[in-house]
Amino acid sequence: MLVSRESQGAGRRPGVHAPGEERTDQSHHQERLSLSGASRSEIVGGHEAKPHSRPYMAYLKRNNSYFCGGFLVDPGWVMTAAHCKGNLTVILGAHNIHKQEASQQRFAVQSYHPHPAYQDRPLVNDILLLKLKGKAKVNKYVRAIGLPKGNVAPGIQCSIAGWGHIDQGKATNKLFETNVIIWPSKDCHSFNPGITNGIICAAGNHQDKDCSQGDDGGPLVCNRTAEGIFSYDFNRRPGFYTSIAYHLRWIKKTMK
Numbered sequence: 167m168l169v170s171r172e173s174q175g176a177g178r179r180p181g182v183h184a185p186g187e188e189r190t191d192q193s194h195h196q197e198r199l200s201l202s203g204a205s206r207s208e209i210v211g212g213h214e215a216k217p218h219s220r221p222y223m224a225y226l227k228r229n230n231s232y233f234c235g236g237f238l239v240d241p242g243w244v245m246t247a248a249h250c251k252g253n254l255t256v257i258l259g260a261h262n263i264h265k266q267e268a269s270q271q272r273f274a275v276q277s278y279h280p281h282p283a284y285q286d287r288p289l290v291n292d293i294l295l296l297k298l299k300g301k302a303k304v305n306k307y308v309r310a311i312g313l314p315k316g317n318v319a320p321g322i323q324c325s326i327a328g329w330g331h332i333d334q335g336k337a338t339n340k341l342f343e344t345n346v347i348i349w350p351s352k353d354c355h356s357f358n359p360g361i362t363n364g365i366i367c368a369a370g371n372h373q374d375k376d377c378s379q380g381d382d383g384g385p386l387v388c389n390r391t392a393e394g395i396f397s398y399d400f401n402r403r404p405g406f407y408t409s410i411a412y413h414l415r416w417i418k419k420t421m422k
Contacts, residue, residue: 235381328381
């Protein structure tokens with residue numbers, strides 16, 4: 167969910183769920199609440215995205231309820247976080263996810279490809295490629311986003327987007343977005359001394375936008391390029407993202 171202001175407390179592990187548990191959107195938020203002690207996920211100061219202005223965005227469903235975000239990187243492949251792995255349905259071309267929009271394309275997942283060195287405690291190499299059962303029809307509503315050629319520089323303004331709760335816990339069915347700034351690695355380490363290589367951290371540049379993280383598995387977009395995948399936070403800024411540039415060799419090999 168888009169997160170902008172949360173209470174201080176224990177760290178959050180997004181996407182954690184009880185095995186076999188069927189969840190509604192509401193129970194998913196309550197579960198995250200109980201696991202972390204954090205307030206309901208919110209985005210403060212963000213706004214509704216222009217419909218279909220982010221044609222790479224993917225809405226991932228599990229057990230008929232919202233589970234994670236993701237993004238199209240090739241007509242046959244979607245990228246997300248490895249902690250989002252499950253029996254997923256991928257929806258592309260959506261703006262209002264509770265409407266059957268003519269722009270939407272739905273896919274089952276043919277195969278799941280988590281990074282071979284992924285681990286969940288702590289979250290490391292939190293990246294997953296979904297090979298779709300079929301290929302997306304590329305049009306103005308559905309289009310892949312480019313991948314980076316190198317590391318993103320600190321101080322760059324980037325953006326995140328997703329479906330979920332916005333100000334004061336109000337639910338939205340529409341895609342919302344906000345901006346974040348890439349932090350220098352030394353500042354990331356000061357908040358998380360155990361941080362490993364292959365992690366980017368970022369946060370809003372105004373107190374009202376602290377902890378703007380975006381959807382679990384959703385993209386950190388800088389200059390129209392997917393630079394990171396939201397992985398986790400500690401209920402305060404910054405948010406921590408898996409670096410796509412760091413994993414490019416594995417990505418290219420997997421998608422061959």
